[in-house]
Every structure is written in C-alpha cells, then in structure tokens.
Amino acid sequence: MTELRRTLARQRYLLDYTVASMSRRRTRNLGLLLVYVGMVFLLASVLFYSSALKHEAGLLLAEAPDIVVQRMVAGRHALIPAQHAESLRGIRGVRVVEGRLWGYHYDPAVRANYTLLVPPADDVEPGTAVIGPALARARGAGIGDVLSFRGQDGTLHPFRIAAILPQESALASADLFLVAESDFRALFGIPEGQYTDIALQIPNPREERTVAEKVLEALPDSRPILRAEMLRTYDAVFDWRSALVLLPLSGALLAFAILAWEKASGLSADERREIGILKAVGWETGDILSMKFWEGGLLSLLAFLFGTAAAYWHVFGLSAPLLAPVMQGWSVLYPDFRLTPAIDATQLLALFCLTVLPYLAATLVPVWRAAVTDPDEVMR
Amino acid sequence: MTARVELVGVRKIFNEGQPNAFRAIDGVDLSLPAGGVTVLAGPSGSGKTTLLTLIGCLARPTEGRVRLDGRDISGLPEPFLAALRRQTFGFVFQRFNLIRGLTVLENVMLPAYPLGTPHRALTRRAGALLQRLGVGHRAGAPVESLSGGEAQRTAIARALINDPTVLIADEPTANLDTALSLAFLEIVSGLRAEGRTLLLSSHDPLVREASVVDRVAELRDGRLVADRDPLAESAQ
Numbered sequence: 232m233t234e235l236r237r238t239l240a241r242q243r244y245l246l247d248y249t250v251a252s253m254s255r256r257r258t259r260n261l262g263l264l265l266v267y268v269g270m271v272f273l274l275a276s277v278l279f280y281s282s283a284l285k286h287e288a289g290l291l292l293a294e295a296p297d298i299v300v301q302r303m304v305a306g307r308h309a310l311i312p313a314q315h316a317e318s319l320r321g322i323r324g325v326r327v328v329e330g331r332l333w334g335y336h337y338d339p340a341v342r343a344n345y346t347l348l349v350p351p352a353d354d355v356e357p358g359t360a361v362i363g364p365a366l367a368r369a370r371g372a373g374i375g376d377v378l379s380f381r382g383q384d385g386t387l388h389p390f391r392i393a394a395i396l397p398q399e400s401a402l403a404s405a406d407l408f409l410v411a412e413s414d415f416r417a418l419f420g421i422p423e424g425q426y427t428d429i430a431l432q433i434p435n436p437r438e439e440r441t442v443a444e445k446v447l448e449a450l451p452d453s454r455p456i457l458r459a460e461m462l463r464t465y466d467a468v469f470d471w472r473s474a475l476v477l478l479p480l481s482g483a484l485l486a487f488a489i490l491a492w493e494k495a496s497g498l499s500a501d502e503r504r505e506i507g508i509l510k511a512v513g514w515e516t517g518d519i520l521s522m523k524f525w526e527g528g529l530l531s532l533l534a535f536l537f538g539t540a541a542a543y544w545h546v547f548g549l550s551a552p553l554l555a556p557v558m559q560g561w562s563v564l565y566p567d568f569r570l571t572p573a574i575d576a577t578q579l580l581a582l583f584c585l586t587v588l589p590y591l592a593a594t595l596v597p598v599w600r601a602a603v604t605d606p607d608e609v610m611r
Numbered sequence: 612m613t614a615r616v617e618l619v620g621v622r623k624i625f626n627e628g629q630p631n632a633f634r635a636i637d638g639v640d641l642s643l644p645a646g647g648v649t650v651l652a653g654p655s656g657s658g659k660t661t662l663l664t665l666i667g668c669l670a671r672p673t674e675g676r677v678r679l680d681g682r683d684i685s686g687l688p689e690p691f692l693a694a695l696r697r698q699t700f701g702f703v704f705q706r707f708n709l710i711r712g713l714t715v716l717e718n719v720m721l722p723a724y725p726l727g728t729p730h731r732a733l734t735r736r737a738g739a740l741l742q743r744l745g746v747g748h749r750a751g752a753p754v755e756s757l758s759g760g761e762a763q764r765t766a767i768a769r770a771l772i773n774d775p776t777v778l779i780a781d782e783p784t785a786n787l788d789t790a791l792s793l794a795f796l797e798i799v800s801g802l803r804a805e806g807r808t809l810l811l812s813s814h815d816p817l818v819r820e821a822s823v824v825d826r827v828a829e830l831r832d833g834r835l836v837a838d839r840d841p842l843a844e845s846a847q
C-alpha cells in the first residue's frame with residue numbers, strides 16, 4: 232500500500248469517526264448548527280440584498296443621462312425653461328439635449344408614490360398610460376382599465392391603461408406611470424416651454440467635468456449633476472442602509488462568537504475523556520486535531536451552505552420579506568418586485584472567512600491544548 | 612516477538628516544585644521477563660497504576676529510564692510515544708474506557724484508524740479477535756449495553772487489535788466474579804503462549820497466586836519492597 236493511500240484511508244477513518252461522534256452528540260450539534268445557520272443566513276441576506284439593489288441601481292443609472300441639469304431657485308429645485316436647453320446645445324462635447332418631464336404622484340388608495348414620466352419619444356396616446364408592473368399589481372389594474380387622478384386644479388383625469396411594462400427592469404419600472412406630454416402638463420399645471428430638468432448626453436466621458444463647468448458658466452442658476460455622482464449617492468445610500476442592518480447583526484455575530492468560544496473552550500468532561508482515550512490507544516495529537524478539524528469544518532461548512540442557500544432563496548426567491556422594510560424603505564411598491572440574482576464572489580469569500588475561520592480556530596485551540604497533554608488522566 | 616522491558620531508577624513526582632508535590636514512584640528498578648506474566652501487587656495508593664502508565668508510555672517519568680529491548684523510550688518525542696502506544700503496548704484500563712455511543716466492533720477498531728489499514732481487513736481482524744475472546748455475538752452492540760465481563764473482553768480486544776508485544780492491564784479482575792476472573796486468567800495464559808509480555812496490576816490473590824504468573828513485584832509507597840518469583844519459590 233502506498234503512503235498516499237494509507238494517508239487517505241486514515242483521513243477517511245477520521246472522517247467516519249467524526250460523523251459518528253457528531254451524531255452521538257446530536258442535540259448539541261443540531262442546536263449549534265441552527266444558531267450558526269441563522270447567523271450566516273442573516274449576514275448573507277444583507278449582503279445579497281444590498282449587492283442586488285446596487286446592481287439594479289447600476290442598471291437603472293446606466294440608462295440615465297450623463298448629466299442632468301436642474302434649475303435652482305432660492306436653493307430649491309425649480310422648473311427649467313426651454314431656452315436654457317437652447318443655450319446648452321452650443322457647448323462642445325454635448326450631443327443630445329432634451330427637456331424632461333417627470334414627477335411624483337401620491338396615491339392615497341395604495342399609500343404609495345408613483346413616478347409620473349413623459350417618455351422621451353412621447354409615444355403615449357393622450358388619455359392613456361403605460362404603467363409599471365408593481366403599480367399594476369398594487370391597483371389590481373389590467374390593460375383597458377381606467378385609473379383616475381385628481382390634478383392640481385381638482386379635476387379628475389382618467390387614464391386608460393394601454394400597456395404594462397415588462398417585469399425584468401423591475402426596480403427601474405416598478406412604479407412608473409408613463410403619460411403623454413399634454414396630459415402631464417394638464418395634470419400638474421406645468422406651462423408649455425417649462426421642463427422638470429434637462430438631460431445631456433456626452434459621448435466622451437472624459438469631457439463630462441468640463442461640460443459641467445461650462446453649463447455652470449452658461450447658466451449660473453443651474454445645478455449640473457453627473458451620473459457618476461448619482462452612482463456614488465446610490466452606493467452611499469445602500470451602504471448606509473446595509474450598515475444599519477449590519478450593526479445589530481454584529482451584535483448577533485458577537486453573541487455567536489461567544490457561544491462558539493464557550494462551546495469550544497469549555498470542552499466537556501466527556502470530550503476530554505474521549506480525547507484522552509484516543510491518545511491512550513495510540514492516536515497522535517495530529518489525528519485528534521484532524522478529527523476535530525473535520526468536525527468543525529463539517530459543521531461550519533454545512534452552516535455556510537444552508538445559510539447562504541436560505542439567504543439566496545429569501546432574497547431572490549421571496550424578495551427579502553425580512554429585510555425589505557429597512558433596506559428599500561422609500562416605496563411600498565417595491566417589495567413586490569423580484570431582484571435579479573447578483574452575487575459578488577469576494578463578498579461570499581469574505582462571509583466565508585468571517586464565519587467559518589473564526590469558528591474553526593475557536594474549536595481547535597482548546598482541543599489542541601487537551602490533545603498535547605499526557606493521556607494518563609484517563610487512568611483515574 | 613517477545614519484548615524486554617526494563618526500568619532503571621524510575622521516579623514520578625506529581626506537581627513537582629509545588630507545595631503539594633507527591634512522589635508516587637520513588638526509584639524503581641525492575642525488569643519484566645520477556646514473554647512472561649508479571650503481577651504488580653501492593654496496597655491502594657502504592658503507585659501501581661502510575662508505574663503502568665510510565666511503562667505504557669502514557670506518561671513520562673520525572674527521573675530515570677524506561678527501556679524497551681535496550682532502547683531508552685522515556686525521552687522520546689510525542690509522535691514516537693504515540694506509535695509505541697499504538698503498536699507495542701496494548702492497554703486494558705481499570706475502568707475499560709470504552710467510548711460510549713460506539714459499538715463493540717468500532718471500539719475495537721479504534722486504535723487501528725491512524726494506521727489506515729484497509730477497512731475490510733480491519734473489520735475481519737476485529738471480528739476474529741472478538742470471536743476468540745468469546746464476545747463475537749456482541750460485535751454490533753453499543754458498549755453501554757455490555758456486562759462487566761463483556762466490557763473487559765472488548766477492552767482486551769481493543770488492546771490487541773494492533774498486535775502489540777506487551778499487554779498491560781490495570782486491576783483486570785477488580786470488577787469480575789471468580790468465574791470471570793478465572794476466564795480472564797485463561798485468556799492471559801493464551802496470550803502468554805503466543806509469546807507476549809504481560810504486565811498486570813492486582814490486589815487480587817486469585818491473580819497473584821495463579822499458575823500462569825511468572826513473577827510478582829510488590830510496591831509500597833512507590834518503592835519495590837519484594838520481588839518474588841513464584842516458580843523459583845516452588846522449586847525450592
């Protein structure tokens with residue numbers, strides 16, 4: 232028999248022994264596994280959820296204009312006149328300039344804000360609307376149904392639903408309500424020649440900063456916002472929100488660490504005796520460490536797998552019912568949409584290191600201490 | 612396959628350097644007849660168990676030498692001691708120290724795991740040993756369900772699984788009635804016939820006076836007070 236086969240056979244025996252010894256202490260190991268899975272589940276849920284939201288936000292912003300120009304009056308966002316757009320057309324490096332019309336409408340029926348928007352092509356028939364999937368679900372509305380809003384002047388504006396946006400671009404389109412320009416102006420009382428803001432397309436990203444400076448020169452009352460800045464804001468918001476969730480979680484993590492340490496450092500008299508017996512019958516310190524390594528490894532790996540699988544299902548299958556209220560918060564429509572799975576390998580690795588390695592260390596240290604002592608104690 | 616075990620000036624001090632330091636073994640010179648049966652006798656607390664642990668490489672002497680076939684084994688590093696415990700010395704503990712929750716067969720196979728012996732061969736060997744010791748029918752039983760005699764035979768089988776040259780048993784008949792004690796001595800005589808060196812500690816006159824015993828060494832307060840050779844005595 233070759234040395235390698237001998238080593239493999241030995242590890243196989245140790246593994247078998249470990250499995251048997253884990254099932255002997257079934258209740259305790261199951262309890263530990265449960266706590267462990269729960270912790271991995273929570274951590275992984277937050278990670279998956281925030282990175283999926285970031286991913287969605289990234290998609291959303293990918294379609295966003297390179298620069299949005301707002302008009303500021305007394306430090307507040309105001310409507311911007313069409314002439315402003317004309318004066319921006321001359322700036323070098325700017326390809327497309329268009330005025331945009333959008334805003335929010337609060338619907339008391341579902342207690343949610345809709346995002347009303349005139350699509351750039353203005354291809355919605357007056358009197359009709361194209362709506363987002365979450366909104367359609369919230370109102371129980373289908374194609375051909377009529378939704379009415381009370382406009383700024385108190386009159387009721389009925390919209391026949393012409394189409395419902397597809398599900399895929401959920402975060403971007405969930406609460407959209409697309410209307411014709413004339414309807415939008417009538418609903419909010421915005422006169423011709425006024426827009427919500429102006430969008431600029433800049434083919435060369437390196438020119439964005441200079442363009443922004445020139446916009447400020449041309450229109451001193453304006454505020455140009457770069458897409459990169461919007462991205463950063465999104466990131467900051469999501470990071471801040473995940474921090475909000477991770478903070479109490481770190482408490483749970485700490486509790487778990489203490490538990491693991493307790494369990495590990497307080498080797499039961501039974502375990503101590505078992506280690507002594509194994510050493511007395513000729514197991515080496517290394518054999519005992521291997522055995523306990525298998526034990527800790529199996530437990531933490533199982534916990535990691537179950538925990539992340541459950542978190543995956545929770546976040547991408549069920550749309551994170553446990554986290555959604557904290558993590559997205561800003562619209563009651565959002566919990567209805569499904570996130571597209573987006574998982575970051577480095578995050579998973581970090582999670583693995585954070586949960587599995589400390590546990591292994593915490594279990595192995597005391598075992599090592601017990602395993603290096605002389606085995607004559609079991610004689611008493 | 613007979614092994615020669617010699618002790619030279621062996622001392623064992625527990626809690627050395629502390630106020631509660633205790634000399635459990637206080638200068639013992641002893642050589643075990645190779646392929647014979649030696650009994651360590653002596654009152655409770657005289658150091659019998661301690662001396663067995665020193666010989667069986669379960670603990671190290673504070674002073675002195677333990678030699679196996681002329682080679683000093685008392686100062687060897689831990690992995691070598693583990694190898695000796697595994698393959699040269701078989702140990703039957705006073706309370707047997709079987710691992711609860713495992714079956715008889717699994718307990719017997721335990722010392723062979725670090726060797727990586729193929730599973731089928733190992734199972735066969737363990738089964739044959741149990742058969743020979745008369746507990747083959749209990750192979751699949753959990754050790755908690757064993758009677759004292761069955762537990763002892765299981766412990767003996769475990770001590771023999773790696774075919775050691777020296778078998779050490781601590782108070783082997785302490786929990787057994789006369790019939791079972793005699794059965795144990797029967798097993799001892801079989802092992803002696805195979806050429807193994809046997810070392811037993813015992814209070815039990817039944818063991819001390821058994822015909823299979825080659826030699827009785829008497830301990831008191833950690834010292835050897837009498838070293839008797841029953842065969843030589845009866846020849847006188």
Ligand SMILES: Nc1ncnc2c1ncn2[C@@H]1O[C@H](COP(=O)(O)OP(=O)(O)OP(=O)(O)O)[C@@H](O)[C@H]1O
Binds near residue numbers: 625626653659662
């Ligand atoms: N780890 C230890 N620390 C301190 N003292 C010990 C230790 N082990 C044994 N002793 C002491 O050493 C002495 C010898 O103990 P040992 O167990 O060797 O005696 P024994 O002859 O086997 O007794 P018995 O017949 O009761 O089994 C006893 O007084 C015991 O209290």
Ligand SMILES: [Mg+2]
Binds near residue numbers: 661781782
């Ligand atoms: Mg004793």
